[in-house]
Amino acid sequence: MSLIELISGVESHAATLTVVNADPDVRDELADRFAERNLVVTADTLPGGPREFAVLSRDGEFLTAVPVADLLAPGEETSPGFDRRSYQPVLDHLDETIFTSYSTARMVAASREIEDRAWRTGSGELHAGFQTLETLSPTVPTYNRLSERGGLTVHAYASPEGEAPDAAFPVHVERAPEIRETWFVAYDGGGTDANKCALLAEEREPGRFYGFWSYAPETVDHVIDHLTRTYGLMRTDGEESG
Known part of the structure; x- marks a missing residue:
């Protein structure tokens, strides 16, 4: 799915x-x-x-x-x-809660909630989709810091629009429509189901996002499993990985 x-x-x-x-x-x-x-x-x-x-x-x-x-x-x-x-x-x-018409600012704030949870736990995997390399670039210092946090592994996903950043973490550069059209942050909880959380939204009009956040372990697992299975080959040179 x-x-x-x-x-x-x-x-x-x-x-x-x-x-x-x-x-x-x-x-x-x-x-x-x-x-x-x-x-x-x-x-x-x-x-x-x-x-x-x-x-x-x-x-x-x-x-x-x-x-x-x-x-x-x-x-x-x-x-x-x-x-x-x-x-x-x-x-x-309501472990899976739909929201409507979130602005970019609200999506950033929601993403920070999950990033902060991953930082405080200091282990596990954090997967984040930025839509484009251009959008990813300003966030690289934050994600470099997250990737240096103990046993926390960070993966970023973006379509090849913009220059590939100098990142200390794997960047999955993909032309798949779902990477270009969705914004997501998913944290696997570092081995604890209670810490799992995910934010997933589709940009249905410029700057407006429709999606959900979830604390349901099975939903978070599905998001991360899909990303790992579909985009497992890591590239940082602006080319497709599949």
Whole structure:
């Protein structure tokens, strides 16, 4: 399954958050709050039931129920919201969370979250796609530093637009459309499933990205396995590796 197919697969499994016994404006507020998630917010009434709770389900399967107050409580501000501390009761059950229309700045901020996790762990593999060599070049000093961090191995991927950088880590130069059209950062957790995370997005219009982040180990493994299997031969001279 290609990277773009993986985005479409996650997108097709939207979860539903049903707001029960709450005022319509509560449902609208939650819909706004989760507008960038792969989440459909609906309303329902349960006579004799408790007031203002929410039920999360996917494909008709119950996942969890939480008080609406927990979802409306102010969360710690994070940029761009990659940190699971925001909306914890719901995100615990949304390991693959779609976002829409992220700008380049928000994609950079999300990428930094994963890079920081890899840096702090100091082991494992970090795979990052920059779309083009021109985009990769300004980031080389940061990734050189990451590649020098203990047992952490870094791989970068880019299409041959721009000059090949002087990098201390392997650069996979590819003409594959998925490399040119997607932005991704995936960390294998350094041997710990709880540390695995990935960000994968497709640029569907200039400077606007649609995709998902995931803490699901099997999804992170799929992204890294696909990259390793498909682009395993390393080149840094601007030529195709396949």
